[in-house]
Amino acid sequence: MxxxxxxxxxxxxxxxxxxxxxxxxxxxxxxxxxxxxxxxxxxxxxxxxxxxxxxxxxxxxxxxxxxxxPELTKRYFPPWLLELFGKEPAGATDAPAYEGDVDPETYLLEHGIITETPDGEDVELVEGFWPVWDAAIDEADANLADAVGDLLELDEPRVDPGGEIESAGETGGGCTVYDGDTRVAQWPSEAALAADLGAIDALADHGVDVEAMDRADAGQLLAGLRVFAESCPDCGGPMALGEDTVESCCSVAEVFTYDCEDCGTRVMEIQTA
Missing domain, CATH: 1.10.287 (Helix Hairpins)
Known part of the structure; x- marks a missing residue:
């Protein structure tokens, strides 16, 4: 050399x-x-x-x-400016788009997917929904690339479990879906992606056609439903709500999270106001 x-x-x-x-x-x-x-x-x-x-x-x-x-861009680049460069702010890992007009809790209550707890102070999945959803998650997880490729109508579907965030040396991670070399969408983890794919089938059994919905509305509904997962889609461990600070190359954000207490898998991550 x-x-x-x-x-x-x-x-x-x-x-x-x-x-x-x-x-x-x-x-x-x-x-x-x-x-x-x-x-x-x-x-x-x-x-x-x-x-x-x-x-x-x-x-x-x-x-x-x-x-x-990176510290300069985190401090001085507002989200709208990052978006002009095609750069998602930190915390923007839920995809498809999470900016629909659907209120997940109201929608799920109206369609009989969740119900009030006996004390009337909270909501939970209706009895029997989680086993069906969990089985559908396992089926989707067996071949994520084909499943998400069919959903998004991709020609060359590919799933990167680490995504661009991890490969760029940034904190956090994300499961990124590609069509060939083109990035199409990103989820907080492979488990979150499998949860959404499984939820589409489970919801169809209750008369909810997610694929017929507006993409932004569907993404918002599915991300909201993930908070009701009764165990980790990856290892089966207990889930817990929390808060975190997520940093990317160009931004930092406070997010609400839903993580597995055993393996740490992140099932939901949404930026706070």
């Missing part, structure tokens, strides 16, 4: 380049490079050119020019 190749391998950061490159961070660093180079050009054009070349090379090879760029 040549000296140049060795040097390249030592300075490059694959966790922040290639498929893992963060567009907002890249644009921020290139803008900083351009501004500084423009300032230097007034004083010393040759230095400005050298700085511009080194800045662009650093962003290309390392992903960043300025150390701590």
């Amino acid at each position: 040549s000296v140049v190749n060795r040097l390249y391998d030592e300075v490059r950061q694959p966790e922040y380049t290639g498929e893992n490159r963060c567009t907002p961070c890249t644009v921020t660093n290139l803008l900083i490079t351009a501004v500084v180079a423009a300032g230097l050009a007034v004083i010393q054009p040759a230095v400005a050119v050298a700085f511009a070349v080194l800045g662009v090379a650093s962003v290309a090879v390392r992903g960043y020019l300025v150390p701590g760029t």
Whole structure:
């Protein structure tokens, strides 16, 4: 291996380049490079050119020019700006879209999926629904890629259990669904995806046609139903509601969670207001 190749391998950061490159961070660093180079050009054009070349090379090879760029974007990039770059804010792992017009609890009560507890202070699944749902989860989990591919009508369905969040070295995780190389949707975990796929079949037995609903409404309903899972879809352990702070490359968010107390699998994650 040549000296140049060795040097390249030592300075490059694959966790922040290639498929893992963060567009907002890249644009921020290139803008900083351009501004500084423009300032230097007034004083010393040759230095400005050298700085511009080194800045662009650093962003290309390392992903960043300025150390701590993720902290800058977390602090100063609002969610709407991240979305312009196609970057989901932290905590936005529930997919399909979780911005429908359906109130899950009201809908599930009206359709006989959940009912009030005997003391009238809470709600729970109607008797017999969970065993049917649990069996449907196991069936979907046996071949997630085919099941979600049929649901979303994908040509080349692929399920990445770690997703882009984990591969980019960020906290949290997420199960990402691809059609070939195109990212289509993301769930908090494979268990959450299997829970939604199983729920579609279980709800159909109660006369609820999820696939005929608006996609955003369906996503909101299914994510809301996950909170009623009586045990972990992955290991069968007990579930518990909680709160967490989720960080991505460019943002930080407070979220409500529904996790397995035994294996830690996250079944639901939704950003607080």
